[in-house]
Amino acid sequence: MATRIVVLGGGFGGMYTARALRRRFGRKAEIEVINAQNYFVFQPLLPEVAGGSITPAHAVSPLRFVLDGVFVRKAVVDSVDFERKVVTVFQGIQRRPTEVPYDHLVIALGQGTDFSRMPGLEEHALKMKTLEDARRLRGHIIEQLEHAQVTELPDTKRGALTFTVVGGGFSGVETVGEMKEMIDRSLRFYPKIDPSEVRVQLIEFAPRILNEMPEPLADYAVGHLERHGIEIKLRTGVKSATHRQLVTTDGEVIDTRTIVATIGNAPLPVVQRMGLPLDKGRIPVDRTLRVAGHDNVWALGDCALIPLKEGASERIDFAPPTAQFAVREAKRVAANIAAAVRGRDLKPFAYASRGALASLGAKRGVANVFGHNITGFPAWFIWRSYYLALLPGIGTRIRVMINWSLDMLGARSLVQLKFYGKPPLRYVYYRAGDRIYNAGDRSDGFYTVISGSVEMERPDPETGETTLRVIGPGGHFGERLILGATRRKTTVRAKEDCKVLVMNREEFLMLAEGFSAFREYFRPYMDKRGVTLPGGDEDTGR
Ligand SMILES: Cc1cc2nc3c(=O)[nH]c(=O)nc-3n(C[C@H](O)[C@H](O)[C@H](O)COP(=O)(O)OP(=O)(O)OC[C@H]3O[C@@H](n4cnc5c(N)ncnc54)[C@H](O)[C@@H]3O)c2cc1C
Structure with a gap:
C-alpha cells in the first residue's frame, strides 16, 4: 500500500x-x-495588503x-x-x-499569539498574521481617516489620527512603513486633516529594531522611518491597553484608536x-x-x-x-x-541564511545579501524582485506585478468594502477617569462590570441635582438600551481601572428569551428600572 x-x-x-x-x-x-x-498566504505581502498596494486576493x-x-x-x-x-x-x-x-x-x-501579560491588548489590538487581519487593518485605517475628517471633538480626532504599531521585527517595521505610506498618499482626499495632526509610531521593547539584520541596516531603517515622520520608541514595552489608549512600560499614556500588535508569538x-x-x-x-x-x-x-x-x-x-x-x-x-x-540515512538540516530583506515603505528598503548591506531604493527593488520570484504560481506573480505597477501610477483606493464592527459580546478595558459614555451619547450596549468600578452620574430632571452611583464587580448599567432607547440619559466614568463586558441589545434579548435562568437573574434588576424582558411568566421553564 x-x-x-x-x-x-x-x-x-x-x-x-x-x-x-x-x-x-x-x-x-x-x-x-x-x-x-x-x-496559501504569502505573509510577507500582508503589510502591502494592509497598506492597499496589493488587492487581498493577490x-x-x-x-x-x-x-x-x-x-x-x-x-x-x-x-x-x-x-x-x-x-x-x-x-x-x-x-x-x-x-x-x-x-x-x-x-x-x-x-499563534498570546497577549495575556498585557491586559487589554487581546481585546483592543489588531493583529497581523492572516489575510483577514490585513484586510481588517486596512478598513480600520480608512475608518479612522473618515472619522477624523468629520469629528468636531479634538480628543477624538487626536486618538483617530494616532496609529501605533507594537514590535520592531520584520512584520512590525514593514507594517508601520506601509501604513504611513497609505496615510500620506490618502491625506489629499481628507481636507480637514492637517498632516501635522497624524502621529504614527513604532514601539519596540529591545534596544534596536530588525534584530535579524546587521546593526547598520537597522540604523538606516530607523533614520528612514523617522525622516518619514514615524516616531520610534526603543526599550519601550506595552503595559496595558484600552479601546482608546495604550500605556507603555515607561508609564506614557498614548491616546490611540489603532494598536497593531506584531509581538507575543505563542x-x-x-x-x-x-x-x-x-x-x-x-x-x-x-x-x-x-x-x-x-x-x-x-x-x-x-x-x-x-x-x-x-x-x-x-x-x-x-x-x-x-x-x-x-x-x-x-x-x-x-x-x-x-x-x-526507503530505509536510508537521514541528514541534518543545514542552511546558512543568504541574507535578509525588509521593505520600509516609500520605495525604500534594507537588504543584507551574501554579507553585503544594501539600503534605499536598490534594497527595496531587490525585496520586491525576490518576493515576486518566490510567489507560487505564474498567475499570482503577474497579478502582483500589475498591482505594483498600478500603485506607482496613482492614489491608493480608499474604498472600505467591509466595515468590521464591534463583536456583539466584548470585553472593554478603561483606565480610571475614562469616560465610558456621556448623557446624550448613542446607546451601544448593556454593560456588566467584571473588575474595578465605575461611577454613574444621573441628573434629576425635577431638582436639577445630580446623583452619583458607584457600580462594582457584578453590577450592571446601560439597561435603557434593552428598552430600545437609542440615547444615554446618564454619564458613566471609570472610577478605577476596570474591565467591563458589553453586550449588544439583540444578543441580550435572545439570551433573555432563550434562557429562563438568565431572564430570572436579570428580572429584579430590570423590574426596578421599568424594563420588561421578553419571555414572561407563562413561558418560564420552557
Ligand atoms: C506580516 C508578516 C511579515 C513577514 N515578513 C517576512 C519576511 O519579510 N521574510 C521572511 O522570511 N519571513 C517573514 N515573515 C515570517 C513568515 O511569514 C513565517 O515565518 C512563515 O509564514 C512560517 O511558515 P509556517 O508554515 O511555519 O507557518 P504559516 O505560514 O503561518 O502557515 C501555517 C498554516 O497552518 C494553518 N493552520 C493553523 N492552525 C490550523 C488548524 N488548526 N487547522 C488547519 N490549519 C491550520 C494556517 O491557516 C496556515 O495556513 C512574516 C510574517 C508576517 C506575519
Whole structure:
C-alpha cells in the first residue's frame, strides 16, 4: 500500500513540504495537506495588503492550483492521536469529527499569539498574521481617516489620527512603513486633516529594531522611518491597553484608536493539545526535523524549534521563524521522509541564511545579501524582485506585478468594502477617569462590570441635582438600551481601572428569551428600572 503522508498546515512550511514530497515520491505516496483555508498566504505581502498596494486576493494562491497531485483537505485540525496514527479534523459545515490516518505526519501549523501579560491588548489590538487581519487593518485605517475628517471633538480626532504599531521585527517595521505610506498618499482626499495632526509610531521593547539584520541596516531603517515622520520608541514595552489608549512600560499614556500588535508569538491551542513537550513555545525537533520519541512525526516552520548545530542553546543556534528558513526546512523534511521510507540515512538540516530583506515603505528598503548591506531604493527593488520570484504560481506573480505597477501610477483606493464592527459580546478595558459614555451619547450596549468600578452620574430632571452611583464587580448599567432607547440619559466614568463586558441589545434579548435562568437573574434588576424582558411568566421553564 502507498505510504500516506499527511501535512498539517498549508503555509510556507507545509505547502513547500507537500510540493517537495510530490517531486520525490511521484504517485508512489499519498500526500495530503490539511489547512484551515483553501489558500496559501504569502505573509510577507500582508503589510502591502494592509497598506492597499496589493488587492487581498493577490497575496494568496489557491492551494489546489499550487499543489498539483496533492490531496488538499480544507479543514480545521483538532487533535492528533500519535498511538493510533490519526488526525482528527472538523471539515466544512459538518460538525461530526473526521479521522485522517497517516504513516508519516508533518506538523507545520505556524504560531499563534498570546497577549495575556498585557491586559487589554487581546481585546483592543489588531493583529497581523492572516489575510483577514490585513484586510481588517486596512478598513480600520480608512475608518479612522473618515472619522477624523468629520469629528468636531479634538480628543477624538487626536486618538483617530494616532496609529501605533507594537514590535520592531520584520512584520512590525514593514507594517508601520506601509501604513504611513497609505496615510500620506490618502491625506489629499481628507481636507480637514492637517498632516501635522497624524502621529504614527513604532514601539519596540529591545534596544534596536530588525534584530535579524546587521546593526547598520537597522540604523538606516530607523533614520528612514523617522525622516518619514514615524516616531520610534526603543526599550519601550506595552503595559496595558484600552479601546482608546495604550500605556507603555515607561508609564506614557498614548491616546490611540489603532494598536497593531506584531509581538507575543505563542503556540497555537491545537499544538498545545497535541501533548508534545514544548520548548520556548515550540515543538523541539532533532537536527533531521524529527520530533523526539516519534519516528514518523516531523515538524518545521514557525511551530518548530530547530537546532542548527549539536548542543544548541543560544537563540542564534536555532533556525529563525522566517519564510526563507521554512522553505529550506521543507526541502530537508521531504528528503528525510523519503529516506526514512526507503530505509536510508537521514541528514541534518543545514542552511546558512543568504541574507535578509525588509521593505520600509516609500520605495525604500534594507537588504543584507551574501554579507553585503544594501539600503534605499536598490534594497527595496531587490525585496520586491525576490518576493515576486518566490510567489507560487505564474498567475499570482503577474497579478502582483500589475498591482505594483498600478500603485506607482496613482492614489491608493480608499474604498472600505467591509466595515468590521464591534463583536456583539466584548470585553472593554478603561483606565480610571475614562469616560465610558456621556448623557446624550448613542446607546451601544448593556454593560456588566467584571473588575474595578465605575461611577454613574444621573441628573434629576425635577431638582436639577445630580446623583452619583458607584457600580462594582457584578453590577450592571446601560439597561435603557434593552428598552430600545437609542440615547444615554446618564454619564458613566471609570472610577478605577476596570474591565467591563458589553453586550449588544439583540444578543441580550435572545439570551433573555432563550434562557429562563438568565431572564430570572436579570428580572429584579430590570423590574426596578421599568424594563420588561421578553419571555414572561407563562413561558418560564420552557
Ligand atoms: C506580516 C508578516 C511579515 C513577514 N515578513 C517576512 C519576511 O519579510 N521574510 C521572511 O522570511 N519571513 C517573514 N515573515 C515570517 C513568515 O511569514 C513565517 O515565518 C512563515 O509564514 C512560517 O511558515 P509556517 O508554515 O511555519 O507557518 P504559516 O505560514 O503561518 O502557515 C501555517 C498554516 O497552518 C494553518 N493552520 C493553523 N492552525 C490550523 C488548524 N488548526 N487547522 C488547519 N490549519 C491550520 C494556517 O491557516 C496556515 O495556513 C512574516 C510574517 C508576517 C506575519
